[in-house]
Amino acid sequence: xxxxxxxxxxxxxxxxxxxxxxxxxxxxxxxxxxxxxxxxxxxxxxxxxxxxxxxxxxxxxxxxxxxxxxxxxxxxxxxxxxxxxxxxxxxxxxxxxxxxxxxxxxxxxxxxxxxxxxxxxxxxxxxxxxxxxxxxxxxxxxxxxxxxxxxxxxxxxxxxxxxxxxxxxxxxxxxxxxxxxxxxxxxxxxxxxxxxxxxxxxxxxxxxxxxxxxxxxxxxxxxxxxxxxxxxxxxxxxxxxxxxxxxxxxxxxxxxxxxxxxxxxxxxxxxxxxxxxxxxxxxxxxxxxxxx
Amino acid sequence: xxxxxxxxxxxxxxxxxxxxxxxxxxxxxxxxxxxxxxxxxxxxxxxxxxxxxxxxxxxxxxxxxxxxxxxxxxxxxxxxxxxxxxxxxxxxxxxxxxxxxxxxxxxxxxxxxxxxxxxxxxxxxxxxxxxxxxxxxxxxxxxxxxxxxxxxxxxxxxxxxxxxxxxxxxxxxxxxxxxxxxxxxxxxxxxxxxxxxxxxxxxxxxxxxxxxxxxxxxxxxxxxxxxxxxxxxxxxxxxxxxxxxxxxxxxxxxxxxxxxxxxxxxxxxxxxxxxxxxxxxxxxxxxxxxxxxxxxxxxxxxxxxxxxxxxxxxxxxxxxxxxxxxxxxxxxxxxxxxxxxxxxxxxxxxxxxxxxxxxxxxxxxxxxxxxxxxxxxxxxxxxxxxxxxxxxxxxxxxxxxxxxxxxx
Numbered sequence: 001x002x003x004x005x006x007x008x009x010x011x012x013x014x015x016x017x018x019x020x021x022x023x024x025x026x027x028x029x030x031x032x033x034x035x036x037x038x039x040x041x042x043x044x045x046x047x048x049x050x051x052x053x054x055x056x057x058x059x060x061x062x063x064x065x066x067x068x069x070x071x072x073x074x075x076x077x078x079x080x081x082x083x084x085x086x087x088x089x090x091x092x093x094x095x096x097x098x099x100x101x102x103x104x105x106x107x108x109x110x111x112x113x114x115x116x117x118x119x120x121x122x123x124x125x126x127x128x129x130x131x132x133x134x135x136x137x138x139x140x141x142x143x144x145x146x147x148x149x150x151x152x153x154x155x156x157x158x159x160x161x162x163x164x165x166x167x168x169x170x171x172x173x174x175x176x177x178x179x180x181x182x183x184x185x186x187x188x189x190x191x192x193x194x195x196x197x198x199x200x201x202x203x204x205x206x207x208x209x210x211x212x213x214x215x216x217x218x219x220x221x222x223x224x225x226x227x228x229x230x231x232x233x234x235x236x237x238x239x240x241x242x243x244x245x246x247x248x249x250x251x252x253x254x255x256x257x258x259x260x261x262x263x264x265x266x267x268x269x270x271x272x273x274x275x276x277x278x279x280x281x282x283x284x285x286x287x288x289x290x291x292x
Numbered sequence: 293x294x295x296x297x298x299x300x301x302x303x304x305x306x307x308x309x310x311x312x313x314x315x316x317x318x319x320x321x322x323x324x325x326x327x328x329x330x331x332x333x334x335x336x337x338x339x340x341x342x343x344x345x346x347x348x349x350x351x352x353x354x355x356x357x358x359x360x361x362x363x364x365x366x367x368x369x370x371x372x373x374x375x376x377x378x379x380x381x382x383x384x385x386x387x388x389x390x391x392x393x394x395x396x397x398x399x400x401x402x403x404x405x406x407x408x409x410x411x412x413x414x415x416x417x418x419x420x421x422x423x424x425x426x427x428x429x430x431x432x433x434x435x436x437x438x439x440x441x442x443x444x445x446x447x448x449x450x451x452x453x454x455x456x457x458x459x460x461x462x463x464x465x466x467x468x469x470x471x472x473x474x475x476x477x478x479x480x481x482x483x484x485x486x487x488x489x490x491x492x493x494x495x496x497x498x499x500x501x502x503x504x505x506x507x508x509x510x511x512x513x514x515x516x517x518x519x520x521x522x523x524x525x526x527x528x529x530x531x532x533x534x535x536x537x538x539x540x541x542x543x544x545x546x547x548x549x550x551x552x553x554x555x556x557x558x559x560x561x562x563x564x565x566x567x568x569x570x571x572x573x574x575x576x577x578x579x580x581x582x583x584x585x586x587x588x589x590x591x592x593x594x595x596x597x598x599x600x601x602x603x604x605x606x607x608x609x610x611x612x613x614x615x616x617x618x619x620x621x622x623x624x625x626x627x628x629x630x631x632x633x634x635x636x637x638x639x640x641x642x643x644x645x646x647x648x649x650x651x652x653x654x655x656x657x658x659x660x661x662x663x664x665x666x667x668x669x670x671x672x673x674x675x676x677x678x679x680x681x682x683x684x685x686x687x688x689x690x691x692x693x694x695x696x697x698x699x700x
Contacts, residue, residue, distance in 0.1 A: 006515035013507045020505075113333070121337035123531045123561040128539075135541040141511060144539035216539065217504045218531035218561060222335040226502040258508035265497030265512060269469060 006262060009141035014258025016147035019154025020213050021250035024227065025234045026161060026243045027205025033178045033241025034198040037089065038097060040104040043228030044111035045077045045203045049210025050219045051115055052076040054124045063129035070211050077207025078200050080111075085199045090192060108224060116221055128215040146216055153212065161243060174198045178241060230272075237279040239286030248287050252279065321361035324619060327385030329378050329396040329406065330422070332370040335502075335528040336398045338557055339604045343421055344368065345597045346605030347395070350612025359619050364612070367391070371402055378402035382410040382418075392625060393615055394418040398604075400425035400471045404432055411436040417631055419614070421607045425475050426689075429655040431697040435631060438654040440611040442575045442603075444472065445694075446660065446687045447551040448479020450573040451522070453682060454662035455480075456487035458571075460519035460547055462494050466509065467524025469498040476551055477524040484522075494518055501529065506536045513546075520547035530558050538567040547571065554663050554676035557602045566674035570665045575658040576606035576643060579671075580679055583644030601642075610647055610656065613639040648684075652691035657684035 028042045053069035060068055084107065092103060127133065128146045135142040165171040177184045177194050185191045217223065234253050238245025253272045260271025279287060328347070330340040347366070355363045367389060371378035378397055385391045394416055397403040403423035411418035412434050419438045420428050426445035428437060465481065467473035477496075484491055495516055497509055513521060525533050530550055537543050552558065553572030578590045578600040589609075593601040601609075614637060619625065621633035635651035648657045663676030 003515070006512070009511045009515070010508060013511055017505050017508065116333065116337065121335075121341060123335070123338065123528050123557070125531065125535060125561040125563065125565070127563075127565050133539075135539060137541075141515065142541045142544075143511070144507060144536075146539060147507065213504065216507075216536065218528045218535055220335045220528040220531075221333070221337065222502060222528070223504055226504060258512075261497055261499075261509050262512040262515065265466075265495055265509075268497060268509070269500050 005139035005141045008139060009143055010258040010262045011255070012138075012143055012151075013147055014255040015251070016150040016154070016254075017258065018250040018254030019150045019157075020209055021230065021234060021254055022154060022247050023157050023212065024206055024209035025231045025238075025246040025250055026157075027202040027209070028231050029235045029238065029241055029243050029246040030174075030205070031199055031202035032235060033243070034174050034202075035089075035093060035195055036097070037093070037100050037199070038104065038232070039202070040101065040228055041084075041107040041111055042104075042203070042206050042231060043224035043226075044108045044115070045081060045206040046210040046213075046227055047115055047221075047224040048080060048111065049073045049077045049207035050214040050217070050223065051119050051124065051210075052207070053211040053214040054119070054126050054219055057126045063131065066126075066129045066215070069126075069214070070208070073211035073214075074204045074207035077210070078204040081203030082196065082200050085196050089199060090196065093195065108228070112221060112224060121221060124219040126214050126219070132215075144216070150212065157208075158247060165243070170194075170197065174201075233273070233276050237276050237286055239288035239290040241290060242286070242288045245286055245288035245290075252276075322625065323362040323365045324359060324393070324615070324625060325389065325391045326364060326366040326393050326395055326615065327382070327389055327391035328366055328368045329371050329381050329385070329394065329402070330368070331373045331398050332368070333372055336373055339398050339422055339527065339602070342557065342602045343396075343398075343604035343608035345593070346601055346608035347421075347612050349593060349596060349605075350609045350616075354612060354616040359616050360623070360625065364616060366395075371397065371399070373399050373402070375399065375401040375405040379405040379409050382406040383414075386410060386414050386416050391416070392627065393630070395421060395611060395615075398422040400428065400475075403428050407432065407434070407437040415627060417627055417634070419611050421611045422604050425471055426479065427475075429653045430689075430694050433653055433655075433694070433698060438614075438634060438649060438656075440607050440614060440649075440656045442607075442658050442660065442687075443655060444475035444479045444551075445689045446655075446658065447573055448476055448481075449483040449689065450660035450662060450682050450687045451476075451480040451549055451551055452483025452485075453487055453686060454571065454573060454680065455484050455520065455522075455549055456491075458520070458547065461490060462492055462517075462519045464494055464513050464516060464518035464521045465496045465524065466513060466521055467498060468501045468503070468526070468529050470501050472526055473498070473501075473524040477522060480522050480524075480549075480551075503529070504532060506533055507540060510536060510540050510542045514540075514542060518546060520549065523548055523550040523553075525550065526552070527558075531561055534558065534566060534570065535562055537570070538562075538565055543567045543569055549573075552603065554661070554665060555603060556600065556673065556675070559665065559675070560673045563673050564667060566665060568664075568666050568674065571662065572665070572676065573660050573662050574603055574676075575660050576601075576603045577661060577663075577676060577679075578602075579675060580661065580663075581644065581681075585640070585642060585644040589642035606642060609642055610639060614649060614656075650688070650691070653694045655688070655694070657688055659683050660687045 052073035056069040057065040132146040234249035238249030256275040261268040369381040400423040426443040618634040622629035663679040666677040
C-alpha cells in the first residue's frame with residue numbers, strides 16, 4: 001500500500017524529530033537523575049532558548065547569526081537557570097516531590113509571562129541558513145534540508161554527553177551524586193555546587209533544543225507546555241534519570257508518531273501515547289534502569 | 293402652624309418631588325459598561341490584543357460625542373483560553389460589575405459557554421468578536437447572543453466557492469483536532485462538494501493543537517498525492533504549518549488552502565520565507581480594498597498602536613460601532629431594547645460601505661476576500677494577490693437553513 005519512498009521519508013523525518021526530543025529530554029532526565037527535581041519549567045527554558053535565538057538572529061543577520069544563536073541562546077538559558085538555582089532551587093532540594101512539582105509549575109508560569117513581557121505576544125520566526133534552507137528530493141519524497149542537519153547534530157550531542165559523563169571528573173561526580181549524594185559530600189566535594197552545575201547543564205540542553213528547533217517552527221508563547229508533556233512521557237518510558245533511556249524514549253516517540261500519520265492519519269494523535277502505554281504496561285519502571 | 297411655615301413645607305415637598313422625578317432622567321445619562329472577556333496570555337494573545345486595540349479605537353471615536361449623554365467604558369478579563377474561566381468571569385462581570393453588554397472571546401468553546409450559561413440565563417446581550425464556530429449563532433444561537441466575527445460556515449462557504457473554480461479534484465483534509473478545525477473542515481467540504489460534485493476526499497489527518505513538528509504529517513500527505521489540501525488550523529499553528537510547507541516544498545505540487553492564510557498576523561512573522569501560491573480567505577485586509585475609508589482607518593490604527601489592523605481589530609471596531617449605534621437607536625440603556633435595536637442594524641465599515649447585523653440569526657454579514665499569497669515589492673512580507681471578493685450574499689448561509697438547525 002505504501003511505497004518505499006513514503007516509508008523511508010517517514011523514518012527519516014521521525015528520526016530527526018527524535019533528535020530534538022532527545023536533546024531536550026536528556027537535560028530533563030539529567031536534572032531528574034542528579035537532583036531528583038521534576039522540572040516542569042524545563043519546557044519554559046526551551047521556549048526561552050527559541051526566543052533568544054530569534055533575538056540573536058535579529059542582531060546578527062545571516063548564517064553567522066544562526067551559528068551564534070546555537071552557541072549563545074543555550075548560554076542565555078544557562079544563565080537564567082543559574083540565577084534560578086542559586087536563588088530558589090538550592091533551598092528546596094530536600095522538599096518532597098509534590099512540592100517541587102508545584103514549585104516548578106509555578107516557575108513555568110512566571111517564566112512564560114516573562115517571555116511575553118520581554119518578547120511580546122506576536123509570533124516570531126527565524127530562517128535556517130541558506131545551506132539548510134529548502135528541501136531535497138529523495139526517491140520522490142521531499143525532505144527539508146534542515147532535518148539532515150538535525151540528524152548530524154543529534155548523534156554528536158549524544159557522543160558529547162557520553163564523553164562528559166564518563167570521561168570527565170565533573171561528569172563522574174555528577175553521576176555519583178545521582179546514586180548517593182551523602183557519600184559524595186562525605187569525601188569532601190562541595191555538593192551544592194555540583195548540584196548547581198548539574199542543574200545548569202540540564203537547562204543548557206533545553207536551551208540548545210529550543211535554539212535548534214527555532215528555525216523549523218513558529219516561535220510563540222505556549223510551545224513550552226506542549227513539549228514538557230512529551231518530555232516527561234519520554235523520560236518515564238526511558239527510565240527516570242537515565243539519559244540513554246531518554247534517547248530510546250525519544251526514538252519510540254518520534255518514530256511512532258511519524259509512522260502513525262502514514263498508516264492511520266485520522267487517529268495519528270494516539271500513536272505515540274499508545275506506545276507509551278504499551279511500554280509502561282510491560283516495564284512499569286521504564287525501559288532502562290531508573291536511578292529513582 | 294403659621295401660613296409661612298406651611299408654604300415652606302409645601303415648597304420643600306415640591307422641590308423633593310421634582311428632584312425625585314428628575315432622577316431617572318439624570319441616571320439615563322450614565323456611562324454604558326462593556327465587559328470584555330478574551331485571551332490576553334499564551335499564543336492567542338496576539339489576536340486578543342489586536343481586537344482590544346480595534347475596540348479602543350472605536351470607543352475613543354464614539355466617546356468624542358458620547359452615547360445617550362454618557363460614554364462607553366469597558367473592563368477586561370483574561371480567560372487564558374479556558375471556557376470554564378471565561379464563564380465565571382462573565383458571571384462576575386454581570387453580577388458584580390453590572391455590565392450592560394458582554395463582549396469577547398477568541399475561543400469558540402468559551403464563547404459557547406458564556407452564551408449558554410451567562411447571556412441566555414442572565415438575559416445579558418453578548419457579542420462574540422473573534423470565535424468562529426457557526427454553532428454560536430447557528431444551532432446554539434438565541435436572543436441574547438450576537439456575532440461580529442465571520443463564522444466557519446461563511447469561511448467554509450467562501451473557501452468552497454473559491455476552490456470550486458480551481459481545477460483540483462482529489463482533496464485531503466488536514467488540521468488541528470479541535471472545534472474550530474473540524475467546523476471549518478466540515479463547512480469547506482460541504483460547500484465545495486455542493487459547488488463541484490465531482491471532487492473526491494482521499495483522506496484526512498488531524499494533529500493535536502500546539503503540535504510543533506508537522507513535517508511527518510506533510511510528508512505522509514504528499515505520499516498520498518492529493519491535488520489540493522484543505523488545511524484547518526488557526527493562529528500560531530497556521531504560521532507553523534505554512535513555515536513547514538515551505539521547508540518541505542509541499543506546495544510546489546499540492547495546492548493548499550487555509551481560512552485566514554492571507555492574514556498578516558500569520559504571514560508577517562515568516563517575512564519573505566512564506567511560500568507563494570497558497571490560497572486563503574479573510575474578511576478584512578489592511579491593504580485591500582484601497583478605499584479612502586480603509587486608508588484612513590489603517591493610518592490612524594498604525595499611528596496609535598504601531599502596527600496595521602488585523603481582522604480581529606476590524607471585527608472589534610465594528611462591535612464598538614454596533615454597540616453605540618444600537619443604544620442610540622434604542623434611545624435608552626435597556627438590554628431588551630438594545631437587542632431589538634441591534635437586529636438589522638447597519639454601521640459604516642472601516643473598509644468602506646456598510647455592515648449589517650442580520651436580524652434572523654444575529655450574525656454579522658461580511659463579504660469575504662479569496663486570494664493567493666504572493667511576494668510584492670512594496671511589502672517585506674508575503675501578501676495576498678489575485679483577490680476576488682465574494683459578497684455577503686455569496687457567503688452567508690440562508691436564514692431558514694440556520695434557523696432549522698436551532699429547532700432540533
